[in-house]
Amino acid sequence: MSDPKATESFDSSDYRRALGGFGTGVALVAVRAPNGAAHGMIINSLTSVSLNPPIMLWCLARTSSVFDIYTQVEAFSLNILRSDDHDVARHYSRRGGDRVIPLDQVCTMETGAPVLAAAVASLDCRTRLRQSMGDHEVIYGDVVAYRGDPGVDALGFFRGKFVTLKSGE
Numbered sequence: 075m076s077d078p079k080a081t082e083s084f085d086s087s088d089y090r091r092a093l094g095g096f097g098t099g100v101a102l103v104a105v106r107a108p109n110g111a112a113h114g115m116i117i118n119s120l121t122s123v124s125l126n127p128p129i130m131l132w133c134l135a136r137t138s139s140v141f142d143i144y145t146q147v148e149a150f151s152l153n154i155l156r157s158d159d160h161d162v163a164r165h166y167s168r169r170g171g172d173r174v175i176p177l178d179q180v181c182t183m184e185t186g187a188p189v190l191a192a193a194v195a196s197l198d199c200r201t202r203l204r205q206s207m208g209d210h211e212v213i214y215g216d217v218v219a220y221r222g223d224p225g226v227d228a229l230g231f232f233r234g235k236f237v238t239l240k241s242g243e
């Protein structure tokens with residue numbers, strides 16, 4: 075167990091290791107790029123902020139090579155990945171990689187943002203607010219449509235590794 079530290083003396087790897095003890099699901103956030111292509115990136119920062127009205131948020135690193143694309147769109151989808159989506163998770167988290175989603179893997183719901191055709195759950199969101207916070211941009215969205223498949227195992231992320239989250243159903 076590391077000792078408590080003053081913020082300015084945090085060792086960033088050690089801090090990240092401590093945060094890695096918070097296991098999460100893994101999601102693909104998908105947007106329509108200015109050239110019309112479906113574009114995806116892997117995140118685990120999504121949170122349900124409010125159920126009624128349904129509002130989600132996720133956080134985008136200011137250093138991301140795709141920052142300009144994701145902070146200009148008026149809609150996005152959050153797609154919770156299945157346990158067998160390891161390759162999807164690796165591909166869409168590759169630094170500077172090509173993150174165009176093939177046409178046959180996406181559909182649309184209400185907003186026109188690309189939605190992954192096969193996900194544990196998909197939330198179609200209209201951007202509500204963007205807030206600059208530290209080294210990230212917090213992006214809020216109103217959920218205008220969703221679908222879910224509760225019987226499917228989900229992909230998890232714990233201590234820097236992908237794991238399977240078993241569905242109890």
Ligand SMILES: Cc1cc2nc3c(=O)[nH]c(=O)nc-3n(C[C@H](O)[C@H](O)[C@H](O)COP(=O)(O)O)c2cc1C
Nearest residue numbers: 116117118119133134135138139140167169170231
């Ligand atoms: C499990 C996992 C969760 C991630 N969560 C986030 C996140 O919430 N926000 C974010 O900006 N990047 C997140 N990333 C990093 C991005 O997917 C991507 O690797 C990063 O943006 C680096 O590439 P880029 O500089 O080309 O954007 C996550 C990566 C992994 C593997």
